Amino acid sequence: MKDKDVKTRMKRGFWKPEEDLILKNCVETHGEGNWATISEKSGLMRSGKSCRLRWKNYLRPNIKRGMMSEDEKDLIIRLHKLLGNRWSLIAGRLPGRTDNEVKNFWNTHLNNKRSCRGKKKHVKSKEANTQSTQGKMQEYPAETVSNQEVATKTALDSWIEEMQDLLSPPTMNNMPFLEDEPFIPILDDIVLLEAFTSTGKETWNEIQPFL
DNA sequence: AACGCTATCAACCGCTCTCGC
DNA sequence: AGCGAGAGCGGTTGATAGCGT
Incomplete structure (x- = not known):
């Protein structure tokens, strides 16, 4: 089968809790790092890359979530x-x-270039807010x-x-x-x-x- | 209440790196 | 040395929650 076909058949988008559970079990079974195997054996129809990303960012033990101190x-x-x-x-x-x-934290909270993103026009009351956030980077x-x-x-x-x-x-x-x-x-x-x-x-x- | 805009963050894309053959 | 496959990384996109008007 062509790579392109495989790619288009792969599931994308947000992960469901049941998919997380399956992925977690597969990583425990096949080991962290064997993403191609995990992708294939899990039956999730997710790419190895996608599995790796999900594991690394959300399912791995000792992941700390929430606000940065x-x-x-x-x-x-x-x-x-x-x-x-x-x-x-x-x-x-x-x-x-x-x-x-x-x-993400850097881009949203600390990087002043970020505020230029998109097709912005209207810069009103929020501007002061945004600028104070950006200011953290400087002082x-x-x-x-x-x-x-x-x-x-x-x-x-x-x-x-x-x-x-x-x-x-x-x-x-x-x-x-x-x-x-x-x-x-x-x-x-x-x-x-x-x-x-x-x-x-x-x-x-x-x-x-x-x- | 409805609409428009912004901020946030999960996930994808494409490139580079590494390793085995 | 060269090549291919898989893993890793950084940049970017897209969905959506939340806020202001």
Whole structure:
């Protein structure tokens, strides 16, 4: 059968609870990753891609749903500053959050380009609202931030600054590939950093000797 | 109440990457 | 080394809930 035929026969659109249940059972039986097999054996008439997406974003254990906390928002903003649109990497630093969720959150809450989408004309009272939401990306209005949050942000700010310094040491200036992929060499360092901070080493001076 | 518009988010599409042959 | 298949990723679309007029 031609690929096109297979494609057109595949079911699309929103998943029903019973489909979720079937998919969950199939993943338990065949293992996560064998999406072609799961697609075929489940009888759901869903593509492997569709099964994978549904599992990864909604059915996987330990998925966290609902509103992003202030800390999560803050982390997304800062990691985006560091990593760009590397949604899977950013999501990897947010336990229970998926790349799709992070991406959607960024596009709807934090990305000011998003507001230009569509055929907009009428910009009325909602504009102020929209702009205040977009403003989160740029700054933190003092009146909405507690002392504890300020302390956290300050610590994160210095962490980010330290990481950014790492991106441009003089010895790296002659490495052209870093202009396109400036973060790759330090991704493992980020992982290490998280490991250290989880064991109580929280300041840059404590961590730096190990890097 | 009805309509129009916006915001949100689940899902799809197409491209790239990885791996086995 | 080259090719094909499958998996993964980021960008985009489309449905719809909710709000304002």
